[in-house]
Amino acid sequence: MIGTTAVPRPVRISTALLGVAGMVTLAGCSGGASTDAAAPVESSAAPTSTSAPSSSATAAETGASGTYKDGTYEATGQYATPESVETIDVTLTLSGDTVTDVTVTGDPQAAESRRYQSEFIGGIADEVVGKKLDEISVSKVAGSSLTSGGFNEAVDTIKTEAQA
Amino acid sequence: MTTPTATGSSWAFDAIGTSWAIETASPLPSIARGAVSAVIERFDRDWSRFRDDSVVSALGSGRAASVPVPADADAMLSLYAQLDAATAGAVNPLVGDALARLGYDARLTLTPAGDPEPAPLWRETLTWGDGRLAVSRAATIDVGALGKGRLVDLVLDTLRDHVDGDIVVDASGDLAARGEPVRVALEHPYDATRAIGVMTVTDAALCASGINRRSWGDGLHHVLDARTGAPVRAFAATWARADTAMRADALATALFFDGGPELAASWGAHWVRMSTDGRVQWSPGFDGEIFS
Numbered sequence: 001m002i003g004t005t006a007v008p009r010p011v012r013i014s015t016a017l018l019g020v021a022g023m024v025t026l027a028g029c030s031g032g033a034s035t036d037a038a039a040p041v042e043s044s045a046a047p048t049s050t051s052a053p054s055s056s057a058t059a060a061e062t063g064a065s066g067t068y069k070d071g072t073y074e075a076t077g078q079y080a081t082p083e084s085v086e087t088i089d090v091t092l093t094l095s096g097d098t099v100t101d102v103t104v105t106g107d108p109q110a111a112e113s114r115r116y117q118s119e120f121i122g123g124i125a126d127e128v129v130g131k132k133l134d135e136i137s138v139s140k141v142a143g144s145s146l147t148s149g150g151f152n153e154a155v156d157t158i159k160t161e162a163q164a
Numbered sequence: 165m166t167t168p169t170a171t172g173s174s175w176a177f178d179a180i181g182t183s184w185a186i187e188t189a190s191p192l193p194s195i196a197r198g199a200v201s202a203v204i205e206r207f208d209r210d211w212s213r214f215r216d217d218s219v220v221s222a223l224g225s226g227r228a229a230s231v232p233v234p235a236d237a238d239a240m241l242s243l244y245a246q247l248d249a250a251t252a253g254a255v256n257p258l259v260g261d262a263l264a265r266l267g268y269d270a271r272l273t274l275t276p277a278g279d280p281e282p283a284p285l286w287r288e289t290l291t292w293g294d295g296r297l298a299v300s301r302a303a304t305i306d307v308g309a310l311g312k313g314r315l316v317d318l319v320l321d322t323l324r325d326h327v328d329g330d331i332v333v334d335a336s337g338d339l340a341a342r343g344e345p346v347r348v349a350l351e352h353p354y355d356a357t358r359a360i361g362v363m364t365v366t367d368a369a370l371c372a373s374g375i376n377r378r379s380w381g382d383g384l385h386h387v388l389d390a391r392t393g394a395p396v397r398a399f400a401a402t403w404a405r406a407d408t409a410m411r412a413d414a415l416a417t418a419l420f421f422d423g424g425p426e427l428a429a430s431w432g433a434h435w436v437r438m439s440t441d442g443r444v445q446w447s448p449g450f451d452g453e454i455f456s
Contacts, residue, residue: 119426120425120426120428120429120447120448121425121445121446121447121448122445122446122447122448122449122450123445123446123450123454124443124444124445125443125444125454125456126442126443126456127441127442127443128352128360128361128438128442128443128444128454128455128456129352129358129455130352130355130358130359130360130361130455131358131359131455132357132358132359133349133351133357133358133359136349136359136362137347138347138348138349138359138362139332139346139347139348140332140334140339140346140347140348140349141348141349141351141359142337142339142348142349142350142351142363142370142371142372142403143337143350143351143352143353143356143372143374143376143377143401144337144351144353144372144373144374144375144376144377144378144401145181145182145312145335145336145337145338145373145377145378146182146183146336146337146377147181147182147377147378148178148181148182148183149178149181150181150214150272151181151272151378153272154272154273154274154380155274155380157274158274158275158380158381
């Protein structure tokens with residue numbers, strides 16, 4: 001899940017902006033197909049400056065033409081990867097409805113995670129296909145729990161309803 | 165090929181929503197079976213969020229704000245505190261309502277009621293001191309991260325009161341063995357006819373967890389990140405071996421998240437996990453086999 005956090009510059013930013021793909025989309029949509037945008041920082045003449053906006057209202061949401069106000073947009077987003085909640089800072093500069101600069105600042109948590117992994121993980125193998133069970137000698141097999149009774153019936157029911 | 169263990173008797177049954185097999189050196193007397201059934205029934209009545217008359221349903225529905233503390237509360241919730249700390253909040257015993265929201269509710273609706281929502285901060289909501297298990301507001305306990313392992317330990321202890329010799333308690337994914345070493349295949353999460361490796365269990369427990377079976381839709385399964393309420397996506401299956409099934413089960417859950425490998429190291433436990441892109445990781449000094 002993506003959610004913006006309270007940051008010193010409380011800029012609202014659409015979820016689509018919180019990914020490189022989303023930003024590419026924005027860069028290519030000068031016609032204003034994207035309906036959300038961040039509020040510009042009031043310093044379009046100096047794109048790297050970042051004074052706080054006076055409000056979080058967005059330019060694009062009210063602009064019928066769908067064009068974006070020139071300026072530097074900033075946001076901090078939190079997103080959950082499957083194994084952690086991580087934070088990125090996104091800065092992009094718009095000029096004439098074109099993204100002229102994008103900076104995504106990385107994630108110290110993830111860097112820490114990688115350090116831990118090198119210390120506590122003994123090995124990694126790519127794409128383990130495994131062996132057929134009848135080729136190995138074991139007395140038990142351990143995988144995810146078999147489901148019984150009600151769960152299986154309920155899954156069958158929703159599959160049936162989905163086909164109806 | 166799966167061969168029978170060197171035991172004389174096998175007893176198979178369904179309980180707590182999965183299949184069980186208990187193997188013992190000699191046939192189980194009926195009094196032992198009765199004792200095992202009673203232990204399972206008592207645990208289910210305390211902790212099942214799938215039955216209206218359970219303790220956790222009373223707290224989750226708001227019918228009660230506190231109840232006499234169940235027998236296994238301290239053992240399990242104390243271990244949850246370690247899981248919580250190790251995974252930075254990803255594992256949380258109040259994830260029941262978040263699971264229900266995704267459709268895994270008491271009526272098995274299996275239809276999401278809306279976007280995922282994080283679980284409540286359990287340390288602020290749930291207490292179990294002074295003989296009472298209490299919630300400060302209605303919240304549904306789900307001990308899925310380690311509860312089945314706890315029950316496997318209880319069943320094993322009960323059996324040892326009644327029979328001698330080798331015992332294997334296999335609750336489909338969670339297994340505890342006493343006596344002869346048991347070679348256990350690590351089932352490939354995407355192909356149940358294959359194994360990605362083998363671990364041997366001697367007077368210990370091996371627990372597996374995976375996202376492939378208890379699943380009810382695209383990306384919808386029972387292993388949630390409590391911080392978001394959304395199902396995990398990085399890892400498809402985990403296995404961990406520890407001295408007790410509760411700890412092995414807890415590790416198998418923690419290994420879906422950052423922090424799991426470090427927790428395993430602190431317990432001296434070995435493990436394997438497969439990411440959803442098919443890569444496999446294992447613990448430093450791993451003593452089993454990986455078929456890479």
